[in-house]
Amino acid sequence: MDEAEAHFDSGECNLAMHLLASGLEELRKEMSKSAWQRYVSEVRQHNALKTTLLCPFVSHAFSRPFGYPGDATLIDHIYGYVKPVLTGLPQSLYAYMTGASAPRSVRFRRHLLAHYVDKVLHERDIDANILSVGSGHLRELDVSRVISQVRPRRFLALDQDANSLAEVERCFMPFGVSTERRNIKDVIAGRLTYNNLDLVYAGGLYDYLPIKAARSLTLCLFSMLAPGGTLFVTNFLSDIPDAGFMEAAMDWWLIYREESEMLALLSGIAESNIALIQQYRDPDNNITFLEVRRR
Numbered sequence: 001m002d003e004a005e006a007h008f009d010s011g012e013c014n015l016a017m018h019l020l021a022s023g024l025e026e027l028r029k030e031m032s033k034s035a036w037q038r039y040v041s042e043v044r045q046h047n048a049l050k051t052t053l054l055c056p057f058v059s060h061a062f063s064r065p066f067g068y069p070g071d072a073t074l075i076d077h078i079y080g081y082v083k084p085v086l087t088g089l090p091q092s093l094y095a096y097m098t099g100a101s102a103p104r105s106v107r108f109r110r111h112l113l114a115h116y117v118d119k120v121l122h123e124r125d126i127d128a129n130i131l132s133v134g135s136g137h138l139r140e141l142d143v144s145r146v147i148s149q150v151r152p153r154r155f156l157a158l159d160q161d162a163n164s165l166a167e168v169e170r171c172f173m174p175f176g177v178s179t180e181r182r183n184i185k186d187v188i189a190g191r192l193t194y195n196n197l198d199l200v201y202a203g204g205l206y207d208y209l210p211i212k213a214a215r216s217l218t219l220c221l222f223s224m225l226a227p228g229g230t231l232f233v234t235n236f237l238s239d240i241p242d243a244g245f246m247e248a249a250m251d252w253w254l255i256y257r258e259e260s261e262m263l264a265l266l267s268g269i270a271e272s273n274i275a276l277i278q279q280y281r282d283p284d285n286n287i288t289f290l291e292v293r294r295r
């Protein structure tokens with residue numbers, strides 16, 4: 001921490017950040033969960049970590065202006081929709097942070113979501129019936145090649161956050177997208193249900209769901225699929241290199257999962273109902289993707 005602070009003081013931002021990120025990653029691996037949490041609460045007082053709050057991406061995560069972690073405006077920093085005017089150290093910090101490994105994977109995820117949307121729009125054309133859960137700003141539609149050509153029968157964006165859905169309406173209502181402001185608890189409790197979906201996907205939502213909710217939601221969403229329909233969910237993998245910095249400096253605690261844990265989410269679904277299961281990762285090995293097709 002002291003060394004990183006000295007690098008910041010002498011204008012060597014990247015060196016300082018590299019030292020912080022790698023040091024925190026090592027410590028997080030070595031410590032028990034409770035020891036790590038104690039360490040984090042103490043080390044936040046260090047000037048080196050306080051300095052990183054000069055970065056608007058770090059300070060947004062840390063201050064949670066919408067009252068919960070991982071809001072869509074935070075993710076917009078990663079996608080390049082927020083363009084803060086910065087100079088000096090804040091500018092260097094921002095470039096380092098938004099160019100880091102986990103944000104790269106989030107940008108890859110966005111393109112993958114668009115790919116799944118486009119595939120269904122190609123196959124089902126105007127009959128397509130699509131649900132995005134934890135949609136955020138639905139930015140994947142900006143990189144869809146087909147949404148401007150095909151107006152699907154239904155494209156529903158579900159999120160808990162009214163601000164995010166207002167942005168979805170502003171950007172995508174002309175393409176036939178409608179919004180549903182709900183918590184996924186309503187889906188799990190059966191208060192909100194859909195049927196005959198060709199595609200239901202959740203990008204960046206499962207990282208916030210405890211195991212019980214993740215399991216129940218997966219069963220509910222799968223049951224809403226039409227025959228041949230696809231469920232696609234994503235989760236950050238355990239022990240990604242950026243986790244130490246995210247937790248210590250940004251107060252951004254995800255629920256990480258291994259591929260085997262993702263597969264276990266399907267355990268309540270009868271095998272005879274599943275036509276295909278595919279799992280793969282992004283090129284940076286940060287996110288695991290699970291695709292399940294209904295028979």
Ligand SMILES: C[S@@+](CC[C@H](N)C(=O)[O-])C[C@H]1O[C@@H](n2cnc3c(N)ncnc32)[C@H](O)[C@@H]1O
Nearest residue numbers: 070072134135136159160161182183184203204
């Ligand atoms: C990290 S953002 C991902 C947004 C978008 N899907 C993407 O890939 O950029 C997670 C989104 O999930 C939503 N979310 C988190 N927990 C939720 C819940 N329990 N019910 C509904 N939405 C939730 C948040 O409001 C947020 O918009």
